[in-house]
Amino acid sequence: MGAGVFATSVTIASIPTPDLALAPDPAIPPSTPPQTLVYSQVIPGSESTDRHLLAELLRSAAVVEPATTTEGYSEVTVRPGDTLARILRGRGIEAPGLLQVVHARAEARGLSRLIPGDRLLLRTDAGGHLQELVHSVEPYENLRLTRAATGFEVLRERREYDIRVAYVAGGITHSLFEDAQRAGLSEPLVLALAEIFGWDIDFALDLRTGDRFAVVYEEKYWLGQKVADGEILAAEFVNRGKTYRAIGYRHDDGALEYYTPEGKSLKREFLRAPVKFSRVSSTFSNARYHPILKIPRAHKGIDYAAPVGTPVHATAGGQIISLGWNGGYGKTVVIRHGTSYRTLYAHLSRVRSDLKVGHSVEQGDTIGYIGQTGLATGPHLHYEFQVNGVHRNPLTYRFPTATRTGPLPDEFHSFVRQWSVQLDIVGGSHRLARLATERGRGAEAR
Known part of the structure; x- marks a missing residue:
C-alpha cells in the first residue's frame, strides 16, 4: 500500500466540505453514494493542512465519465447469436488461421462458445487484418491472441485493473447488514467490515440505533466499468458513542492488516463470535x-x-x-x-x-x-x-492481541494522517445529514 497505489483515478463519495449546507429529503436515510473524481495526489502534512487540501480538492474535482474504449482497439459486446466468425466478418476483419488456433488450443476454446454480454477488444492494421484480440475469460484474467510470423500466439494474462477509491457512510437503524447495503456497500464489504471490528464489537449483541459507520475502500475498473470491489483501506464505526477506527496497512509479505491510528493491531488471537450476523x-x-x-x-x-x-x-x-x-x-x-x-x-x-x-x-x-x-x-x-x-464467557473474556514483531514503518503513519482526515469528512457529512433529517422531521411534527 505504498503511495503509488493512490496516484490514479479515484472514485470518491459526494462528500460535502465542512462549510457546505445540507438539505436532505427527510424521508430518505442519509448516505454517501460514490461518484468518480479525478484525484492523483497523496495529501501530506499536518491534519489541519490535510483537511484544507482535501476540501479544496473536493471543491475543484471534475466529474469524469467512464471510458468505453481502449486506445488503438475497437470494443465489441457479444449479442445473442453472435459467433467469433460472424463478428469478424461483420466488421470486414480478415484473420486467416485464427479459427484453427481457437479450435486447436484448449485455453482459447472459450472463443468458440461466446456468451451474450462478453466483451472483445480487436486491433487491426490499416488493411483490416487482425493483429490482436483480447477476451475476458475470468474476473482477473484476459485471453490475448496476438499475430506472429507463424500465426497467432495465445497468452493468458492477469488483468490490470484501474483501482479507484470510494467512500460510503451510513447509520444503524435496523442491522449492520441491511443498513450498510442500503448505504452502498456490497455484501462482501459488509462482511469484511464486520470482521475488521469483530474483535471489539459483537454485531449480534452490541449494536444500537444511532450507531454509524464510514468506510474507505477500493473499486476495480476495467474498460471504464466496475467489475469488483477491492480491499477496505480504512474504516470507522461509532458504537454506543465510542469511536473505533481501522487503518489498513499492507506488509512486505503482502498481508493486509488493520491497526488503530496509534498502531495497535485490531486482530486478536480469537474471533469474538463464530457466527456472523446471528x-x-x-x-x-x-x-x-x-x-x-x-x-x-x-x-x-x-x-x-x-x-x-x-x-x-x-x-x-x-x-x-x-x-x-x-x-x-x-x-x-x-x-x-x-x-x-x-x-x-x-x-x-x-x-x-x-x-x-x-x-x-x-x-x-x-x-x-x-x-x-x-x-x-x-x-x-x-x-x-x-x-x-x-x-x-467469550463475550467478556479479554482476548490477547495478535501482534507482529517490530514497529510499523513511517509509511503507516502517513496513511493514518491521510485516511483519518477523509474519515473525519465522510463521517462528518453523515452526521450533518442525520441532524438535518432530524430537524426536518421535527419541523414537520410541529
Missing part, C-alpha cells in the same frame, strides 16, 4: 433453566440463533481433537488452540466434509453449519470457550 439466544450462566430437561442447569457457553445451514467459523487457528456425535451436544467439533485454549461448536447440522480429527484449521475457516441436532429446541450454535480447562 442473534444471541442464551448467554453464559451458572444456573439456567434448561428448556428441554426442565431443571436448573449451568450453561457454560453462548447460544447463537441463526437459520439451519448458516456457516460456523473457527474462532482461532488450531487442531481438531474431536468431531462427530456427542450426546446432547449433537454433531460437535472441538478445537485445541495451543496448550491453553479449547473451543467447542455444538448442535451442527453437518460438519465440513473434508475435516478429520488431527486436521489443522485457520482462524475464520468454515468448520460446519448451524443445525438443531442433540438437545436443542431450535436451530442454533452452542459455543464454548475454555482456558486451561475452565469454561470462560
Whole structure:
C-alpha cells in the first residue's frame, strides 16, 4: 500500500466540505453514494493542512465519465447469436488461421462458445487484418491472441485493473447488514467490515440505533466499468458513542492488516463470535433453566440463533481433537488452540466434509453449519470457550492481541494522517445529514 497505489483515478463519495449546507429529503436515510473524481495526489502534512487540501480538492474535482474504449482497439459486446466468425466478418476483419488456433488450443476454446454480454477488444492494421484480440475469460484474467510470423500466439494474462477509491457512510437503524447495503456497500464489504471490528464489537449483541459507520475502500475498473470491489483501506464505526477506527496497512509479505491510528493491531488471537450476523439466544450462566430437561442447569457457553445451514467459523487457528456425535451436544467439533485454549461448536447440522480429527484449521475457516441436532429446541450454535480447562464467557473474556514483531514503518503513519482526515469528512457529512433529517422531521411534527 505504498503511495503509488493512490496516484490514479479515484472514485470518491459526494462528500460535502465542512462549510457546505445540507438539505436532505427527510424521508430518505442519509448516505454517501460514490461518484468518480479525478484525484492523483497523496495529501501530506499536518491534519489541519490535510483537511484544507482535501476540501479544496473536493471543491475543484471534475466529474469524469467512464471510458468505453481502449486506445488503438475497437470494443465489441457479444449479442445473442453472435459467433467469433460472424463478428469478424461483420466488421470486414480478415484473420486467416485464427479459427484453427481457437479450435486447436484448449485455453482459447472459450472463443468458440461466446456468451451474450462478453466483451472483445480487436486491433487491426490499416488493411483490416487482425493483429490482436483480447477476451475476458475470468474476473482477473484476459485471453490475448496476438499475430506472429507463424500465426497467432495465445497468452493468458492477469488483468490490470484501474483501482479507484470510494467512500460510503451510513447509520444503524435496523442491522449492520441491511443498513450498510442500503448505504452502498456490497455484501462482501459488509462482511469484511464486520470482521475488521469483530474483535471489539459483537454485531449480534452490541449494536444500537444511532450507531454509524464510514468506510474507505477500493473499486476495480476495467474498460471504464466496475467489475469488483477491492480491499477496505480504512474504516470507522461509532458504537454506543465510542469511536473505533481501522487503518489498513499492507506488509512486505503482502498481508493486509488493520491497526488503530496509534498502531495497535485490531486482530486478536480469537474471533469474538463464530457466527456472523446471528442473534444471541442464551448467554453464559451458572444456573439456567434448561428448556428441554426442565431443571436448573449451568450453561457454560453462548447460544447463537441463526437459520439451519448458516456457516460456523473457527474462532482461532488450531487442531481438531474431536468431531462427530456427542450426546446432547449433537454433531460437535472441538478445537485445541495451543496448550491453553479449547473451543467447542455444538448442535451442527453437518460438519465440513473434508475435516478429520488431527486436521489443522485457520482462524475464520468454515468448520460446519448451524443445525438443531442433540438437545436443542431450535436451530442454533452452542459455543464454548475454555482456558486451561475452565469454561470462560467469550463475550467478556479479554482476548490477547495478535501482534507482529517490530514497529510499523513511517509509511503507516502517513496513511493514518491521510485516511483519518477523509474519515473525519465522510463521517462528518453523515452526521450533518442525520441532524438535518432530524430537524426536518421535527419541523414537520410541529
